[in-house]
Every structure is written in C-alpha cells, then in structure tokens.
Amino acid sequence: MRKILFFLTFALMVLATWMTLFYAPTEIVMGHVQRIFYFHMGTVWAATVAFTVVFVASIYYLVKETAKWDTLAYCSAEIGMLLLTLTIITGSIWAKPVWGTWWTWDPQLTTTFILWVLYAVYLVLRSGAGGRGKKARYSAIFAIIAYVDLPVVYVSARIKRGISPVVFGPGGGGIDPAMMHTLLVTLLGFTLLFVLLLGERRRIMNMENALYARGGRGG
Amino acid sequence: MRKIFLIFRKDFLVEWRSKQIFPTMFVFSLLLLLIFNVAFEFRSDINFRAVSAVIWITFIFSGLLALGRSFSLEKENNAFAFLLLTPVSRSCIYLGKLLSNVVMVLLSELFILPLFLLFFLLNAKGISLSLTGEILPFLGVVVLGTIGFVSLGTFFSSMALNTKLRDMMLPLLVFPLIIPVVITSVGICSSILEGKPFGYYAFSLQVLVSFDIIFILLCSILFEYLIEDSGD
Amino acid sequence: MQPGVLAIETKGLEKQFGFFPVLKGIDLAVGQGEFLTIFGPNGAGKSTLLSILATFIKPGDGEAFVAGFDVSREKQRIRKLIGFISHNTMLYENLTAWENLEFIGAFYDVPNLRNRCSDVLKKVDLYAGKDALVSTLSFGTRQRLAIARTLLHDPGILFLDEPYSGLDYGGAAILTSILGSMKTDKTVVMTTHNVFEGLSLCDKVAILDHGEVVYVSEQKPGRDEFQDTYMSCVRSGDGR
Numbered sequence: 001m002r003k004i005l006f007f008l009t010f011a012l013m014v015l016a017t018w019m020t021l022f023y024a025p026t027e028i029v030m031g032h033v034q035r036i037f038y039f040h041m042g043t044v045w046a047a048t049v050a051f052t053v054v055f056v057a058s059i060y061y062l063v064k065e066t067a068k069w070d071t072l073a074y075c076s077a078e079i080g081m082l083l084l085t086l087t088i089i090t091g092s093i094w095a096k097p098v099w100g101t102w103w104t105w106d107p108q109l110t111t112t113f114i115l116w117v118l119y120a121v122y123l124v125l126r127s128g129a130g131g132r133g134k135k136a137r138y139s140a141i142f143a144i145i146a147y148v149d150l151p152v153v154y155v156s157a158r159i160k161r162g163i164s165p166v167v168f169g170p171g172g173g174g175i176d177p178a179m180m181h182t183l184l185v186t187l188l189g190f191t192l193l194f195v196l197l198l199g200e201r202r203r204i205m206n207m208e209n210a211l212y213a214r215g216g217r218g219g
Numbered sequence: 220m221r222k223i224f225l226i227f228r229k230d231f232l233v234e235w236r237s238k239q240i241f242p243t244m245f246v247f248s249l250l251l252l253l254i255f256n257v258a259f260e261f262r263s264d265i266n267f268r269a270v271s272a273v274i275w276i277t278f279i280f281s282g283l284l285a286l287g288r289s290f291s292l293e294k295e296n297n298a299f300a301f302l303l304l305t306p307v308s309r310s311c312i313y314l315g316k317l318l319s320n321v322v323m324v325l326l327s328e329l330f331i332l333p334l335f336l337l338f339f340l341l342n343a344k345g346i347s348l349s350l351t352g353e354i355l356p357f358l359g360v361v362v363l364g365t366i367g368f369v370s371l372g373t374f375f376s377s378m379a380l381n382t383k384l385r386d387m388m389l390p391l392l393v394f395p396l397i398i399p400v401v402i403t404s405v406g407i408c409s410s411i412l413e414g415k416p417f418g419y420y421a422f423s424l425q426v427l428v429s430f431d432i433i434f435i436l437l438c439s440i441l442f443e444y445l446i447e448d449s450g451d
Numbered sequence: 452m453q454p455g456v457l458a459i460e461t462k463g464l465e466k467q468f469g470f471f472p473v474l475k476g477i478d479l480a481v482g483q484g485e486f487l488t489i490f491g492p493n494g495a496g497k498s499t500l501l502s503i504l505a506t507f508i509k510p511g512d513g514e515a516f517v518a519g520f521d522v523s524r525e526k527q528r529i530r531k532l533i534g535f536i537s538h539n540t541m542l543y544e545n546l547t548a549w550e551n552l553e554f555i556g557a558f559y560d561v562p563n564l565r566n567r568c569s570d571v572l573k574k575v576d577l578y579a580g581k582d583a584l585v586s587t588l589s590f591g592t593r594q595r596l597a598i599a600r601t602l603l604h605d606p607g608i609l610f611l612d613e614p615y616s617g618l619d620y621g622g623a624a625i626l627t628s629i630l631g632s633m634k635t636d637k638t639v640v641m642t643t644h645n646v647f648e649g650l651s652l653c654d655k656v657a658i659l660d661h662g663e664v665v666y667v668s669e670q671k672p673g674r675d676e677f678q679d680t681y682m683s684c685v686r687s688g689d690g691r
Contacts, residue, residue, distance in 0.1 A: 118395050118396070121391050121395060128382050128383045129381075129382045130381070130382060130383050131469050132469045133449030133509075137444060137445075137447070137449060138378055138445075141378070141444060141445055142378075142392065144437075145371070145374075145437060145438075145441070146395075148433065149396050152426070152429070152433065153398050156398070156399035156403055156426050156430075157402065159402060159403065159406060159422060159426065209470075212470045213470045215470075225554065225557050229543070229546070229554050232545070232550065233543060233545045236584075295544065296539075296542060296543070298541050298543045301541035301555065303507070304506070304507070304530060304535055306528075308527075448507060449508060449509050
C-alpha cells in the first residue's frame with residue numbers, strides 16, 4: 001500500500017511537471033512565468049487540505065482524547081506549513097513580473113499570510129506548552145479557533161482595500177482545456193504528495209514516541 | 220446568570236483591594252500614547268486612520284497586559300482550582316471572567332479616551348465632535364472592539380499561563396486571531412472621525428459584531444476542554 | 452448517594468504523565484462511611500490518585516467511580532457530592548473569610564447560604580474572625596477556614612490530601628478533632644506519609660508505592676506493627 005502510493009505519487013508529480021513545462025500552452029499575456037501558477041495552485045490546495053485535516057483531527061482529539069489524532073494534527077500542520085511556505089514563495093515569483101511587486105496586501109495574500117502566522121504560532125505553542133497531554137489539548141483548541149477565525153479574517157481583509165480584482169490566470173471561465181488538464185493533474189499530484197508525506201511523518205512520529213516511552217522519559 | 224455576576228463581583232472586590240490591574244493598565248496606556256505622540260509628531264495635519272490605529276494599538280496592548288495579570292491573580296494560591304471543583308458549569312466561569320475583564324478594560328479605556336482627545340484630536344483640522352454624531356458611535360465601537368479582543372484574550376490568558384513561555388505566549392496566540400477586530404475597529408473609528416455616513420461602515424460593523432458573537436460562543440464551548448487538567 | 456453503592460471504586464486505574472507512569476493499575480474499594488488512609492512516600496502517586504477521584508485531573512486507562520459515578524464522564528454529579536481539603540488551602544487572599552465562603556457556597560446552590568456560612572464558621576471556631584482578610588490569617592487558621600468551606604454543602608465523601616503537612620501541633624490537634632467529629636456519617640479518604648497522624652482516625656489502610664497498591668488492610672493495624680509493615684513495603688529511593 002505504501003509502495004503503491006509512493007510510485008503513484010512519483011508518477012503523477014513527474015507527469016505534472018512535464019505537463020506544466022511542455023503540455024500546457026504558454027499564456028499570452030503573462031508568458032512562461034504563468035507556468036509556476038500550476039505548482040502555486042497545487043501547494044495552496046494541498047496546504048488547505050492539510051489545515052482542514054488539522055482542524056478535523058483536533059476536534060476528534062478533544063472528543064476522543066486518543067494520541068493518534070494529536071499526532072495526525074501535528075504532522076499535518078507541519079506539512080501544511082511547508083506547503084504554504086512554498087505557496088508564498090511561488091506566488092511571489094509569479095507576482096513580481098505580473099503585478100510588478102513581490103508582495104501586496106490584497107485580501108487573499110493577507111489571509112494567506114495570517115494563515116501562515118497562525119500555524120507558525122501553532123508550532124511554537126506545541127514546543128512551549130509543556131507536558132504531552134497539555135500540549136495536545138492546547139494546540140487542538142488553538143487549531144480549532146484558528147480555523148474558524150480564517151474566514152472572518154478574509155471577510156475583514158476585503159473591507160480593508162475594498163473589493164480587489166479577481167486574480168486572473170487559470171480558474172477563470174474561458175480557460176484552455178490543456179491548461180485545465182494540467183491544473184487538475186497538478187492538484188491531484190500534490191494531494192497525493194500530501195497524503196504520502198503525512199503517512200511517512202506519522203510513522204516517524206510514532207517511532208519517536210515509542211522510543212520516548214521505552215526511555216521512560218517525558219516528551 | 221447569577222453565577223456569572225458572582226464571579227464578576229468577586230473579581231471586582233479582589234481588584235478593588237489589590238489595585239494591581241487598573242493602575243498598571245492606565246499608566247501603560249498613558250506611556251504608549253506618549254510614545255506614539257513623540258514618534259508621529261502630529262500637528263494639525265492629522266491622519267484620522269493613523270490616529271485610530273494609535274488608540275486601538277494602545278487599547279489592545281494595555282488590555283492584553285491586564286488580562287495576563289488578571290488570570291495570574293486568580294491562579295495565586297490556587298483559588299481558581301477550588302472554583303473548578305465546584306459543580307458550576309465551565310462556560311459560566313468563562314463568561315464571568317469575560318464580563319469582569321471587559322468591564323475592567325473598558326473602565327481604564329474610559330480614562331484614557333479624554334487624554335487621547337487632548338493629545339491627538341484637539342488641534343486636528345476639519346474635525347467636529349458632537350455627542351450624537353461622533354462621540355457616542357465612537358464609544359459604541361470601543362465597546363464592541365473591546366469585547367472582541369477581550370473574548371479571545373480572556374480565553375488564551377488562562378492557556379498562556381500554563382505554558383512554559385507564560386506571559387510571552389499570550390500576544391503570540393491572540394494577535395493573529397484578532398486581526399479582524401483591528402481591521403474593523405480602526406476602520407470604523409477613522410470613518411467616524413472623518414464624518415462619513417453610517418452606511419459607509421455598516422458592513423464593518425456587521426463583521427465586528429459577528430466576530431464578537433462567534434468567538435464568545437466558541438470560547439465558552441471550548442473553555443471546558445481548556446481548563447480540564449490532564450495532569451502533565 | 453444510593454445505598455449499597457461503593458463510595459469509591461477503582462479498577463485497574465492507570466495514569467501517565469507524558470510517558471512516565473504514575474499509577475499502574477490501582478484497585479481499591481471504599482464502602483460508605485469508611486475512613487481509608489493511603490500511606491506512601493513522596494512521588495508514590497497518592498496525590499495523583501486523589502486528584503483523579505476528586506475530578507481535578509483526568510484519569511488514564513482503567514475505571515474509577517465515586518458514589519457510583521464515572522470520574523471521566525459524570526464529573527458534575529461527583530463534584531456535588533465531594534469535598535476536598537489539601538495542604539494547599541486554595542483560598543482567595545484578598546477576600547475575607549466570610550466572602551470566601553459566600554462565594555464558593557453560591558456555586559453549590561447551598562440553601563440558606565448565610566445561615567449555613569455562620570454555622571460552619573462556628574463549627575471551626577472562626578465566627579469571630581469572619582471579616583478578616585485571608586492574607587492576614589495564619590496557616591492553621593486558613594486550614595480551618597478551608598475545612599469550613601468544604602463543609603458548606605455537606606459532602607458525603609471527603610478527600611484529604613496531606614492535610615497535616617504545614618500544621619503545627621495545635622493546628623494538627625484541631626484538625627484531628629474536627630475530622631473525628633465528622634467521621635460518623637462521612638466517607639473519608641486521606642493521604643499521608645506520617646504513620647502517627649494517618650492511623651489515629653482510620654478504619655482501614657492501604658500503602659501506595661511506585662504507583663502500585665503494595666499493601667491493604669481492612670482493619671486498623673497496631674502502630675508498631677504497621678510501622679514495620681510500612682518500612683518493609685516501601686522500596687528505597689525517592690519514589691521514582
């Protein structure tokens with residue numbers, strides 16, 4: 001199962017890379033730089049999935065109080081953080097030639113940035129909370145509140161600068177079918193990559209816990 | 220309801236006798252206003268947006284300072300642990316603490332506002348302050364925004380105190396979450412000072428009120444899990 | 452409390468702090484009206500056990516019931532029935548003795564609260580000093596006030612966590628006489644590492660060491676005999 005997932009992810013990521021570079025047509029206005037948008041969308045999508053997993057796992061942890069839900073939430077948050085960092089970097093690379101700036105405080109970017117900060121705080125909270133049970137409980141509570149907070153951040157960020165223009169690029173109505181295919185394959189590829197990483201991270205985490213338990217020390 | 224009020228009354232008695240939170244918060248706010256004043260060097264060319272930001276940053280910073288203190292007072296001698304032993308509902312404890320914190324923070328804000336007026340607004344060009352036109356709506360927003368950040372501040376101050384980083388943790392937890400309160404409160408306040416009509420900021424007001432309701436509800440549900448002790 | 456139900460019952464109760472096991476399968480049963488003293492060195496898990504029974508901290512694996520109610524699911528019901536006294540008095544320093552009682556009593560929905568406050572204050576001989584701030588009281592007086600506060604809602608089950616530590620000889624004598632007068636109708640579980648104080652009131656004893664029950668006696672043992680048992684049961688070291 002693990003092997004199948006690994007090869008499937010590998011194949012899809014190679015395919016996605018190939019499609020992004022060769023299969024998808026060059027965007028007329030933005031040129032080649034638009035190609036980074038597929039990976040940008042892929043990472044932001046997978047990051048969103050990751051944070052939804054954190055949210056759901058946190059609720060389950062509070063209700064069931066079993067360590068596996070906490071492990072799931074933590075591993076997912078770590079990977080989500082990585083993916084979101086990639087999203088911001090690829091977004092910046094894309095924005096510089098297209099918008100003429102590395103960064104702008106439009107609602108989507110503001111929300112993404114806050115999301116990044118929230119999960120950075122989540123990880124800080126985990127490292128500084130104290131005992132294992134407390135750490136798990138506190139971070140679960142924070143994750144739930146943060147997840148509920150995000151839509152409110154988005155709505156209020158829209159007030160700040162009025163309604164910003166819809167970001168163009170793939171996702172609009174009249175999109176080239178080849179672009180759409182590339183996007184879908186990339187999204188699927190990144191979803192699988194996330195699932196794969198999550199599984200591997202959990203294995204490592206469980207081994208770590210087992211080691212701690214054997215050592216009889218608090219972790 | 221009566222129990223929420225009892226916690227509120229007890230907190231006030233304790234604060235009245237120890238006089239720890241209120242003076243600290245007042246002096247801290249005063250210093251912040253002073254720092255902002257010398258840093259910005261506003262003359263008559265006042266920017267209403269910046270001035271609104273100044274007052275909200277002052278409120279939030281000094282408010283969070285006071286909240287951290289409020290819960291550590293409660294923790295002293297473990298009296299809070301005994302309260303948890305009684306069969307009172309946990310959301311009741313949260314709402315009681317929230318009420319006393321909101322009132323305490325609002326009171327010190329009330330003392331700061333005249334000074335804010337004196338330092339920043341009296342010499343401003345193009346400002347007309349009438350009771351119903353500007354002052355009352357302004358105070359209304361102060362109340363709503365304060366409820367917003369104190370709701371999360373109260374909740375997380377009890378969490379922060381139990382972490383290794385203690386008081387350091389509180390702003391870290393609360394600041395990113397209260398971004399909507401900052402955006403809407405500062406926005407509405409500057410709109411009011413600029414004399415904009417109500418329709419201009421009605422939507423912001425809706426967002427602010429929704430924030431208050433959502434997080435008071437969510438926090439009072441989650442408070443039970445927050446204070447439940449796993450022992451480690 | 453339902454007649455016939457055990458006041459306290461634990462079956463294989465475990466608790467870990469992090470990865471460190473503090474309780475390793477505790478089986479105990481205390482009938483209604485019994486006085487159990489749990490002996491053990493520091494770090495044996497006595498306080499943890501009591502904290503779990505008093506719904507302070509969550510249990511780990513296994514089961515624990517107080518008055519027939521599950522400590523992990525029926526906390527609010529248990530809280531109505533129990534009282535808790537520890538060496539940590541848990542009083543509000545900036546409130547008077549009277550205010551402390553009135554505040555806590557309200558959360559137990561004690562009827563005729565004011566009369567009840569006067570009654571319990573008289574019982575511990577503190578009525579004259581009811582308007583003194585707790586911060587001005589001596590440790591022994593605070594401990595008496597803590598006892599009064601615990602009696603407010605007339606709990607059927609009392610947990611005493613090292614109640615004697617920090618008390619001087621006079622304070623300890625007062626505590627013993629108060630506990631003795633309550634003993635008739637209440638179930639009491641007390642923890643201590645002091646053999647003399649622990650044996651004076653109890654009906655039965657248990658010894659806890661390294662998170663395990665190493666000795667139980669349904670009768671009150673003689674002091675010298677028990678002293679030897681205690682020394683032989685407890686492994687040397689700091690309890691870890």
